[in-house]
Amino acid sequence: MDEAVALYPWFMPLRHLDVDVKLVQYIKLANQMTGLGSETVRRPRLTLVGEERERVEGIIAKALETRPNV
Numbered sequence: 853m854d855e856a857v858a859l860y861p862w863f864m865p866l867r868h869l870d871v872d873v874k875l876v877q878y879i880k881l882a883n884q885m886t887g888l889g890s891e892t893v894r895r896p897r898l899t900l901v902g903e904e905r906e907r908v909e910g911i912i913a914k915a916l917e918t919r920p921n922v
Contacts (some may be wrong), residue, residue: 865911
């Protein structure tokens with residue numbers, strides 16, 4: 853239980869990405885940022901741009917930088 857409580861504040865910003873209609877784009881961007889794939893998406897989806905991309909990149913980057921060692 854203690855591990856779960858410790859993970860909660862780290863994981864919640866990522867979980868909030870899960871409820872957006874652009875979940876696929878978010879996952880693909882995270883894959884690219886971790887070197888596990890490409891952010892390329894098929895139409896009708898479009899690659900993230902602008903403020904939205906910066907916001908999601910920031911959430912993912914912070915999660916990667918502060919990833920708990922469990």
